[in-house]
Amino acid sequence: MKAINKPDLIGGFIVMAFCALAFFLGRGLPEEARAFPLFLLGCLAVLGACLAFNGWRGKRVVEKSVFEIELEMEDKVKSQAEAGQPAEPASVAEPKPESENIFLIFLTVLLAVAYVAALPTLGFTLSTPIFIFVTLRLLGMRRYLTLVLISVLTTVTVFVVFKTVMYVSIPGGIFDPTELMYRYLIP
Amino acid sequence: MIENIALGLTAALTPWNLLAAVASTMAGIIVGALPGLTATMGVALLVPVTFSMEPVTGLIMLSGIYCGGIYGGSITGILLHTPGTPAAIMTMLDGHKMTQKGMAKQALSTAVLASFCGGMMSSVALLFLSPPLAAFALRFGPPEYFCLALFGMTIISSLTTGSVVKGLIVGFFGVFLSTIGLDPSLGLPRYTFDVPDLMSGLDLVSALIGLFSIPEALSLITKRMSAEESLIGEIKGSMFLKLSEYWRLATNFIKSSIIGVVIGIIPAAGPVIAPFISYREAQRSSKIPEKFGTGIPDGIVASEASNNGVTGGSLVPLVTLGIPGDAPAAIYLGALTIHGLQPGPLLFQKSPQVVYGLFVGFFVVQFAMLALGLWGSRLFAQVVRLPKTIIVTFIFFFSIIGSLAMNGNVFDVWVMLSFAVLGYFMKRYGFPAAPIVLGLILGPMLEDNLVASMAMSCNNPIIFVTRPLSLIILCLAALSLVAPYLGNLKRMFKK
Numbered sequence: 001m002k003a004i005n006k007p008d009l010i011g012g013f014i015v016m017a018f019c020a021l022a023f024f025l026g027r028g029l030p031e032e033a034r035a036f037p038l039f040l041l042g043c044l045a046v047l048g049a050c051l052a053f054n055g056w057r058g059k060r061v062v063e064k065s066v067f068e069i070e071l072e073m074e075d076k077v078k079s080q081a082e083a084g085q086p087a088e089p090a091s092v093a094e095p096k097p098e099s100e101n102i103f104l105i106f107l108t109v110l111l112a113v114a115y116v117a118a119l120p121t122l123g124f125t126l127s128t129p130i131f132i133f134v135t136l137r138l139l140g141m142r143r144y145l146t147l148v149l150i151s152v153l154t155t156v157t158v159f160v161v162f163k164t165v166m167y168v169s170i171p172g173g174i175f176d177p178t179e180l181m182y183r184y185l186i187p
Numbered sequence: 188m189i190e191n192i193a194l195g196l197t198a199a200l201t202p203w204n205l206l207a208a209v210a211s212t213m214a215g216i217i218v219g220a221l222p223g224l225t226a227t228m229g230v231a232l233l234v235p236v237t238f239s240m241e242p243v244t245g246l247i248m249l250s251g252i253y254c255g256g257i258y259g260g261s262i263t264g265i266l267l268h269t270p271g272t273p274a275a276i277m278t279m280l281d282g283h284k285m286t287q288k289g290m291a292k293q294a295l296s297t298a299v300l301a302s303f304c305g306g307m308m309s310s311v312a313l314l315f316l317s318p319p320l321a322a323f324a325l326r327f328g329p330p331e332y333f334c335l336a337l338f339g340m341t342i343i344s345s346l347t348t349g350s351v352v353k354g355l356i357v358g359f360f361g362v363f364l365s366t367i368g369l370d371p372s373l374g375l376p377r378y379t380f381d382v383p384d385l386m387s388g389l390d391l392v393s394a395l396i397g398l399f400s401i402p403e404a405l406s407l408i409t410k411r412m413s414a415e416e417s418l419i420g421e422i423k424g425s426m427f428l429k430l431s432e433y434w435r436l437a438t439n440f441i442k443s444s445i446i447g448v449v450i451g452i453i454p455a456a457g458p459v460i461a462p463f464i465s466y467r468e469a470q471r472s473s474k475i476p477e478k479f480g481t482g483i484p485d486g487i488v489a490s491e492a493s494n495n496g497v498t499g500g501s502l503v504p505l506v507t508l509g510i511p512g513d514a515p516a517a518i519y520l521g522a523l524t525i526h527g528l529q530p531g532p533l534l535f536q537k538s539p540q541v542v543y544g545l546f547v548g549f550f551v552v553q554f555a556m557l558a559l560g561l562w563g564s565r566l567f568a569q570v571v572r573l574p575k576t577i578i579v580t581f582i583f584f585f586s587i588i589g590s591l592a593m594n595g596n597v598f599d600v601w602v603m604l605s606f607a608v609l610g611y612f613m614k615r616y617g618f619p620a621a622p623i624v625l626g627l628i629l630g631p632m633l634e635d636n637l638v639a640s641m642a643m644s645c646n647n648p649i650i651f652v653t654r655p656l657s658l659i660i661l662c663l664a665a666l667s668l669v670a671p672y673l674g675n676l677k678r679m680f681k682k
Contacts, residue, residue, distance in 0.1 A: 007616050015356055022363070025378065033370040033377060036634045040363045047356045054352065105405050109608065112583050116600045119591070132580060139408065139576035150577070158588065 005055040012052025019045040104138070111135050128155040188318065195543025198243045199551060207240075208548055211248040212555040215255020220263045220271040220567050223407040223578065226256025226458070228400040230515045232582075234392050234522050235589040242526040242541045247548035249522055253515045254498050254552050257458050258302035258560060261491055262567050265294045274458040274494040277466045281479065281486030288482050292426045297484045299560030301440060301491035306553040308444035308492075309451060309499025313506075314546045316452075320507040321532045327508075329639035330651050334660040336632040339454045339510050341664045343622045353618045361626015362633065364389055371631075371638045384598040391627055392521035393590040393599040397606030398623060399514065402614045404582040407575055426561075428484060436488050439469050443489045447496020452503050454625070457513030458494040465493035499549055506530050506542060509632065517624045525593065 019041045026034055115131040129151040136147050198204075211233070218229035229252040237245030260272030264279030265286055278298060285294035327335070343358040344351050367378045368388030379385040443465040450461040469489035470479045479486050501512025502519065509530040511517035523530055528538060535542055559567075590603040610620055644650035651657050 011353075011616060011618075022378070029370075029375060029377060030373065032372045033375045036370075036637070037363060037366045037377065040359055040366070044356065044359045044363065047352055047359065050352050051350075051356065054350075101409050104408055105611070108405070108408065108579070108583070109604075112587060112604060112607075116587060116597065116604065119600075120597055128584075132584060135580045135583065136576055139579055141574065141576045154581075154584070162588075162592065 003058050005058055005060055008055030008059070009052050010055075012048045012050070012055055015048030015051065016045050019048065107138060108135065111138065125155060125159060128158070191318075191539050191543045192314075192547070194540045195545075195547040198540045198544030199247060199547035204244050204247055204544075204548065205551065207244050207248050208251050208551045209555045209559075211251025212255040212552050213251075213559055215252035215257075216259035216262070216556070216559055216563075216567050217255075217570050218252065219256035219259020219275075220570050221259075221573070221578065222263055222269045222271050223403055223575075224582070225272050225399065225403060226253055226260075226274070227395075227514045227518070228403060228582070229253075229256045230518045231392065231396045231399055232585050232589050234396075234518055234525070235592040237522055238525050238593060242523075242528060242538075243544035243548065245522055245526070246519065246541070246545040247552065249515075249519055250498075250545065250549050251552045251555065254302075254306050254495060254549075254556055255559075257494050257498055258299065258306075258491065258556055259567065261298040261302070261487070262295065262564050265298060265487075266291060272458075274462060274497075275490070276459075277462040277490035278487050278494075281482055281484070281490075284480070284482030285484070285487075290482070293428055293484065294487060295564040296426050296561060297428065297487045298491045299557060299564070301443070301488045302495040302560065303553055303557040304440045305444040305447050305492035305495030306498060306556060307550070308441075309448050309496045310546070310549040310553060311499075312448045312452075313499040313502055313549055314543075316503050317507050317542070317546070318535065320503065321535045324507055325532045326656065328654075329636040329643060330654050330657040331660060332508075332632055333636035333640055334651060334657045334664065335508060335510065336629040336636065338660055338664040338667065339625055339629045340633075341667045342454050343625060344668060350617060354622050357613065357618050357620070358622035358626045361623035362630035363626075364394075364623075365627050365630025366634065371635045382598075384596065388631075389602055389627070390590070390594070390599045391524070392518065392593060393603040394606045394627060395514075395518055395521065395624060396586050396590050397603035398610040398620050400582055400586045401604075401607035402610040402620075404579045404586075405611055406614070407579050407582075432484065436485060439473075439485055439488045440492055442472075443469060443492035444496040447493030448500040450493070451497035451500020451512045454504055454510050454512055457501065457621075458497040461493040461497045462490035465489045502545075502549075506534065506545075507532070509628075511624070511628065514621055514624055517628055520628060 022041055023038070026037060111131065111134060115127055118127040132151040132154055133147050136150065141147055199208075214233075215226065215229055218224045219226055230249050233249060233252050234245075237248055240248070256272060257274050260270050260275030261278040261282060263269050263271040264275040265282030268279060268283045270276045270279050282294045282298065285291065340358055340362070343354050365388065367385055369375065369386060370377050376386055446465040446468060447458075447461045450464065451457070466479075466486060466489045469485055470476045473479065473485060475483070475485075497513065498515075501516035504510045504512050505516045505519055507530070509520065511520060520530065523534075528534055528541060586603060586607070587600055590599045591597060593599060612618075613620055640650055641648075651661060
């Protein structure tokens with residue numbers, strides 16, 4: 001018996017649980033409004049069961065990575081090479097193991113969430129430079145002068161471009177230089 | 188038709204639009220060249236920017252990024268053995284070998300020429316196939332559109348490269364998500380949890396930005412870039428192939444372009460699948476199949492011609508029927524909606540300057556791509572030197588600001604972030620992202636037309652089979668469902 005494909009098994013159950021939850025939440029609606037979503041949920045539940053079942057049976061579907069495609073080509077080329085051809089240099093790059101730095105990813109997303117949450121209150125001009133600065137620093141950039149420069153320049157450029165060229169509305173917040181800008185920069 | 192083309196010419200050939208075409212193509216090439224940034228991402232991030240522009244300008248800019256992006260991936264693929272875009276994987280196979288043989292310049296120029304050929308073919312298809320298709324679509328009523336949307340959904344099963352079950356789950360989930368909002372028959376709010384922002388449903392472009400930009404950025408955080416930058420300095424030799432070579436490759440150029448256009452027209456099939464198919468076909472019909480993969484221009488031609496052929500092809504069903512040929516085309520839908528335009532035959536009738544302006548602009552973009560590619564390939568390759576930290580940060584920043592800028596609504600940014608997180612987990616556990624797009628777009632088409640069809644036929648589902656057009660489309664849908672299994676059937680019978 002093959003090893004259980006746990007992610008798929010759990011995934012299937014999550015899908016089915018979602019269907020149950022959505023079904024429960026939609027109970028209040030009359031039939032015509034509910035019909036279509038309910039049908040979809042039914043199909044989803046069946047598919048979730050299939051996924052869980054396949055996972056339990058240990059089925060694994062692997063998408064060919066670029067590396068594997070290359071290996072295939074290399075093999076084909078080698079098997080069809082004629083005697084007189086010069087040897088091709090071994091050029092297939094080893095697949096570099098990608099360390100899943102989940103913590104870093106989580107932090108970056110958290111930063112993005114914090115930025116968006118802060119936008120209405122702190123405003124664009126204040127939160128943006130902070131966001132860019134902290135994110136760049138978190139991801140490894142060290143030269144503080146460059147950090148500050150990039151943060152400030154980006155904020156200013158985007159702000160000016162959005163407000164003048166594109167008339168986009170951006171949360172002002174406490175430090176909103178829109179008034180100042182319109183009074184001094186724009187004749 | 189001629190008057191419409193003239194209309195398109197006047198709309199597209201203004202100085203401002205020409206500048207937009209060139210600038211966006213250049214941006215597209217850069218985005219495509221950067222590994223980790225995809226053409227889809229570029230198009231998604233650009234849509235909010237087009238908000239305040241004229242529709243034609245906006246659509247031309249999207250086309251520039253789209254076509255440029257699809258071509259740009261070949262540059263880093265050829266020079267640095269890393270495809271800038273998944274579409275360039277097959278280009279990289281022969282392209283990089285050519286670089287190792289010292290023929291990098293020729294590889295690069297071949298890639299541009301092939302992309303140009305594919306792009307021109309798709310522009311021609313776009314210009315000449317769309318009007319008749321739109322006219323034909325005038326005969327479509329709700330039952331036909333319902334079956335068409337159904338057809339679009341069945342394509343998911345035949346084109347998912349990984350687990351079909353997962354693809355279907357994602358597709359159905361997308362359709363389910365599209366039901367959030369007011370229901371079409373009674374106008375009652377569904378799954379809105381008293382949040383007023385949800386009454387009109389989830390914002391499509393924000394969802395797309397979240398799904399296609401951020402997960403890529405997140406995986407960039409962990410990826411190690413190839414350290415073969417030193418190769419950039421070693422490009423020498425002549426730029427073009429011998430004339431006889433081009434003559435030999437002529438059939439390849441044309442056939443691969445056509446394959447690309449056809450695959451582009453089929454919804455959900457896109458620039459990633461097309462190169463595989465055309466590569467295999469070129470190899471099969473070649474006089475030197477054993478040399479494919481050793482560093483011959485044929486591989487590059489096959490791959491690049493078809494992946495650029497997809498670009499215009501994917502816009503054909505979008506513009507005429509509202510069904511995108513692949514992910515970037517789906518984003519065009521968002522751009523059209525922003526300007527209050529709806530794809531379909533009415534668009535051709537009411538705003539022909541927009542449609543034909545796009546068509547003409549598409550041609551312009553191809554020429555821009557040709558010029559930029561021939562002249563500046565090496566320059567664009569330097570782009571890889573940009574530090575990852577900056578790339579990731581700015582992807583996040585522009586995703587956030589972009590989704591904010593569209594409606595000035597912070598809620599859309601939360602939608603974007605939610606889809607970003609969802610997209611990350613989907614990527615990690617092998618769930619394809621593209622079917623969600625199809626589901627989100629086709630969902631309303633399915634339900635609205637189902638309700639209308641039922642109203643037309645007094646709740647009798649037989650209407651779908653009694654109307655001839657609808658029946659034909661249903662058969663096509665059934666065919667596409669079983670197509671992937673036909674191969675298995677054949678094998679079983681042979682035994």
